[in-house]
Amino acid sequence: MAYTPQFYPGSTSVGINRRKHMSGNIEKLRDIPEADVVAIMGHRAPGADYASTHPPLKEMGEPDCPVRQLVAPTAGAAAGDRVRYSQWTDSMYFAPSIPYFRSYWGAINCRGCDPGTLSGRQIIEARERDIEKYTKQQYDSEMTDVALCSMRGCTVHGHSLRLEENGMQFDMLARTEMGKDGNVYAVKDQVGIPLDKKINLGKPMTEAEAKKRTTIFRFDGVPMGGKIGARKFDEAIEMTHHMWEYRSKWGYRPE
Amino acid sequence: MVTESDTESIQVEIIPNRYLMPATTQKLLNEIYGNGGITRIMVHGPNLPRSVPYGPGRGTPIEENRDLLIEVGGQVFELSVKVGRIRLELESEEYLAGLKAACERALPFSFQIKRGKFFHNRPTITDYAKFGKVEDKRILGLIDPKAKKNRLAILSEVQVTVDDKEEC
Known part of the structure; x- marks a missing residue:
């Protein structure tokens, strides 16, 4: 019988959601173009070449090592990309993925990454083209609600603060805004530098939907x-x- | 010289369940102002910097946080915080019921009102360093002791004075 990993115990909705995040079996809710994700990350201009820290592995002539023969390098490692990061702040008001579960998702499902959990934010570091792929997966999936979660490279304050009147997580750098059409727009990159154009991130989840998808245990929730x-x-x-x-x-x- | 009131003042704190937008803040403050009986009032919340304070984007202006002007009692001043808490000293308890009604009229979501002691009544060393000998004790507890600027707005019947000068 094939082994099925067991990730998290419990029969509550939060327990089930935690298992989904850890196993990587997450639902795709939206499709944000790759160029837009790259622009929000702010490490390179969309369409620009990847900067590298070393030549591609094939050109370097690697030593004869059984581990290197067993483990195929990620696309970013093979090309010699720089290490870059994406950092998220998720509101404690029923954001779908609280910091630890982004880390579990990264550590279990993403190769060649270094997740780090802090009290109110979560960072993943990886080679540039790998982190872009992982960030897009997070943005597109149910791990992210565009009102309650946002990418913040600095001035990350917001996780434990009350929400704004329009249901957005507080952000002192105003990197995202609620449009009149009910969609959330990214207007700055993750370090607060204005983008050339507003990026439509789609509609936020309703309060009931966020409570259904959250991974946070709360006395006033589950x-x-x-x-x-x-x-x-x-x-x-x-x-x-x-x-x-x-x-x-x-x-x-x-x- | 300040005339002492002969009634027992009370201190209250209003905590809305959401952070207030400037328009709602203006509406709430005007309702509170209309209720009367205010000895002093402080709005509190996270700072809204005018430019990015850290990181690669340091110094980039944040246009969204500029010119957040609100008009209270016919006088205009600029908000520099996202309002999340309002502390008040009322002349007497008789204004409390009106204050609750004012909050219910102005806030479209739930809120809490707590009674307690929120302003200190003896000057601290920081107060002494900032103001010297304090004659009007109503200013005690209105200023963030860690702030580099004195963000104090004195609304009077005649004019509004915003003391926002940079301290060395």
Whole structure:
């Protein structure tokens, strides 16, 4: 029987969504053109050549190494691209992907990347053409709601702040805006430099839709223990207790 | 010399569930102003920088955060924060019910009103460094001690004074 990895326990909607994000089995909701994603990332002009830090691997003549023979390099590594990043800020008000789950998604599903989770933001570093591909996947999928999530290379404040009146996550650099037609537009790149043209990111999710797709446990949404008042906690909390107990025991008694 | 009130003042904090746009802020402040009984008021929220403060885009102007003018009580001043919290001192408790009604009229979403102690009444060292000897104690607690600028607007019947000078 083929092995099916088990990613996250629990039968709550949040548990199910966490499993989806970790397994990479995520729904595609929109299609933002690649050139627009590149423009928002701001590392190179759309259509420009990729800058490189070393010659393509084929020209370099690699040493005779069994690991290198086993592992095929990613497209960016093979071409010698620079390492670049994309950084996301996801609102704690039911954004679909909270920082840890972008990292789990990256670490499990994206080759040659270095995800990092901070308190209110999440960064993935990879070779330039790889990170562009991974960023587009994140933008297009249900991991991103264009009102509650945004790419912020600096001045990332927003994750734990209240939302604005129009339901957008607060951004002091005003990188995205809500258009009169109800669509969200990116007007600046991820470090706050104005774009040549506004990029239409599409309509944001409704509050109910965001709550359905979120990966954050919240008391006013889906709590970690599952249904309030249930006789038994959800498996997610049991697993966390179990891990906590064994980690403490292992920490104190390493034998 | 400031005339002391003979009624017990109260301090309250209004916390809307969303950050307010300038138009809503103006509406709310005017409703609060119309309710009367305000000794002092402070609007609080995250800073809206006029240019990008960090990173590769440092210094790039942020046009969206400029000229956020609002008119309160017939006088115009500029907002430099995204309003998320309003602290007030009212002359007496009798104005509290009117304040709640004013918030309900102005805010299209839910809010909380808390009573408590939000302004200090003895000058701190920072206050002394900024103002010297403070005669009118109403200005205490109205200024962010860490701010480089004194963002204090004094709305009077005659004119509006915005003390926004850069401190060295």
